[in-house]
Amino acid sequence: MKNQHEVIAKLEQFGVKPSLQRIAIMDYLMNNLVHPTVDTVFSSLSASIPTLSKTTVYSTLKLLAQQGAVLELNIDDKNVRYDANISRHAHFRCKFCGSVHDLPLASLDAVAVETAGKFVITESQLYCKGYCDSCKDKAESVARSA
Secondary structure (H helix, E strand, O other), rough: OOOOOHHHHHHHHOOOEEEOHHHHHHHHHHHHHOOOOOOHHHHHHHOOOOOOOOHHHHHHHHHHHHHHEEEEEEOOOOEEEEEOOOOEEEEEOOOOOEEEEEEEEOHHHHHHOOOOOOOOOHHHHHHEEEEEOHHHHHHHHHHHHH
C-alpha cells in the first residue's frame, strides 16, 4: 500500500498540485491496479468523499494523463481506463468479463532502432484481446451453445 506521502510526491513529481480529491484519486490508482474507468473511481471514492463529483474525477484523471502521471487506455470500446503503472508494458483485455491486465513487454527498442531518423516516437500502446484464464472455459461453452 502506498502512503499519503508517496502519493503526494508522485503528484508533485508530475507537476500536479495536490488537493484532497487529487490525492484520493491518485491513491486509488496507485493502490488498485485494476485499470479503472471514471465510473469505477467515482463509485469507489464517493462514499468517503461526499463532495466528490464525477466531473472532478474525470477532469483529475485527464490532468493526470496529460501530465504523464498515469496512462490513459483506450482498450475498451466504451470506456477510457486509467493505469498508474507508467512503465513500458502492454495490456490484455478479456472479451468475456472485460478485465484488463498488464502484460510484460520485452522491448520496443527494435522499433525505435528501425525507425531512427524517420519518426520521433512519443507514445506507444499495445493491446491484446482474448479470454482470461477465468473466462476461457465459459467463453468456449457459450460459443458451443450458440
